[in-house]
Amino acid sequence: MRRPRLRSLRNKLALLFLGITAIALTVMYVAVVPQLESNLRAQKLADLERVANGAESALEGLMGREDISAQELDRRVRSIADSAGARITLLGVQQSRQSGPEEPFYVITDTREEPEVPQNPALARRAAGSGALARGQGALDGEELGQVAQPLSFRGESNWVALYSRSLEDVSDTVSLIRNRLLLATAAALLLALIGGYGVAQALARRVRRLEAGAEQVAAGNFIEPLPVDSEDELGQLTRTFNEMQQQLRRVDVARKDFVATASHELRTPIFSLGGFVELLRDEELDEATRREFIDTMAEQVERLQKLAVDLLDLSRLDAGSVQLECEPVDLSEVARAVTSEFLPVLTPPRPEVQLRLPEPGVQARCDRGRVAQIIRILIDNALTHTPERTQVTVTSGRSNGTARLTVADEGPGLPAETQVFERFTTGQNTRGAGLGLAIAVELAERMDGDIRTEARPVGTAFTLRLPADDGASGP
Ligand SMILES: Nc1ncnc2c1ncn2[C@@H]1O[C@H](COP(=O)(O)OP(=O)(O)OP(=O)(O)O)[C@@H](O)[C@H]1O
């Protein structure tokens, strides 16, 4: 197959699904999780701050008490720490700096019975220096701590700093749990995206391929069964349109083949007949009268061929849309008079007589003069051809509701029953025409935004050409 595999719709869609999923999960991993972690830490510290504020006065109360022993102080601070749910390290501010500038604080008490004490001198210094709560983080024995340092004052002197500590391990645990789960979810989502994307794309690609194969068949001239429309999505719509297009093409194809077959048949008959007469004329012993008769018949056939050639050319031009129409204000009565006069040479009795009943002033229509004359010629020709001798043909014109009308009525036998006289090559019995006149007339009328109607009459037939009337406003 000529389809490049890597660029196939299936691969593209599967990769797209995969890419989108990967991007979404990476954003979660890189942006959302760290944010969550820092939020959790901040929340922990805010909580610790609240606890510190709550315990401030109780601790400050202990500062001025000379009367309580170190054990008692330990006990009281521990009970405060228990109710606060945090470890409290009470630091005293070194009054003399002899012990060294690195250790400005000494531990008064710590609420855990552990040798190691979580000191955070920098934080304590910050709190003591500013006289306000300071937040920070520390570590003890490899354990991360969230810490708040609170300066305590007694009688205007702030000699103590309370350091509240809480482990941040649970935050890390929570975050690493989320990370792990997210990794698992990522793996599952990527797999699903790949499989899902591939599956969806596979189904789409199958339907597209079916359409492609159908189109190839039609392009090769083979009409196929309508493709199944199995969903209402865009591809379903495309399939439906494809089916309609195929049907339309099939109709056009059938019509074209019919047309060519009928046209060549119509052309063949007079040509064979002419060939036959040429053979007969070669006979030297032919008497003059017969020869003249043959030549007259041949002239008739040639005339028929000429008319047929012109009609076929007209039809093919109409089909190709290459008929140029120049619409202008045209007086229908005047054209009808001119066309009728063309028939005068053949209108000798016993042929039907043409009577004009055209009002003065004329009826103005917007149309192409030459093409309207052609339509009227076709209608009058029919009225003279398909009617008995010594009858009357009447041509009338009029106008109503923005429509200009021209009617050719005869006293003939009426239209043959159940015959679509406007179809190409449709003729009644015992007629010698090709059956193209009315087909051309009706198409020309439609091109000029008009139409041709037949009217049922007790006697004869009436064809009415209707065209948009010209009210003179749009003219120069
Ligand atoms: N005025 C009419 N009276 C009775 N029958 C008519 C009349 N006009 C048309 N028809 C019928 O309609 C058929 C189709 O007419 P149309 O003009 O298309 O073809 P045609 O006259 O047979 O041949 P063509 O016009 O191509 O030489 C005619 O064969 C005839 O049977």
Ligand SMILES: [Mg+2]
């Ligand atoms: Mg005709």
